[in-house]
Amino acid sequence: MIKGNISRVNFLCVFIVLFFCETIISQEWSLAKEKNGVKVFTRKIPGWGIKEYKVIFQVKSSLKKVIRILKDVPSRYHWIHNTIEVREIARPNSDIVFIYNRINAPWPVSDRDNITKFSFSYPSNKSVRIDMQVIITHAKAPIYDGIVRIRRLEGHWLINAKDNGYIEIIQQCVAEPGGNIPDWLANSAAVDSPYNSMYNLKKYIER
Secondary structure (H helix, E strand, O other): OHHHHHHHHHHHHHHHHHHHHHHHHHOOOEEEEEEOOEEEEEEOOOOOOOOEEEEEEEEEOOHHHHHHHHHOOHHHHHOOOOEEEEEEEEEEEOOEEEEEEEEOOOOOOOOEEEEEEEEEEEEEOOEEEEEEEEEOOEOOEOOOOOOEEOOEEEEEEEEEEOOOOEEEEEEEEEEEOOOOOOHHHHHHHHHHHHHHHHHHHHHHHHO
């Protein structure tokens, strides 16, 4: 009986070690694309079929200007990749905004849309954090026929002012596109789409 208990304990210990090893490995970032000063990293994380991405770039600007642009909903037409429609749903205060966004998808894939709550916070006078929270539905943006609503998304932005006059912008996000899209296709879009959006944003800030 004692020997059986020891065997079960040993098995449990091995299982725990393997679980944590797998978790650590899955959290290693891999550089997926680097072009025009924009870097895109991806990693596999537990519980998600699609990879999480992280985009990093720097732009010559001021913290005030970058935050003003990110809070300006109509300006998103200029930089979000493949956006067909973007509009403000609600703004309870100056640091919280709910945004509806519809993304054009190539045929035969259905267009995707989402409602995201953006919450701005200020850890210091040189940094801003923006947390993203997906909202399934809203009175001003119900579920539309023929459009797949993104129902699962986690992410945030980190905006840091550097001493050299540059602003470092980091966007980190993972989102399930929904519908019948193969993981390999979704993972490809998880590199190209954020790259294009952040490169567009970089150019828009610099204009």
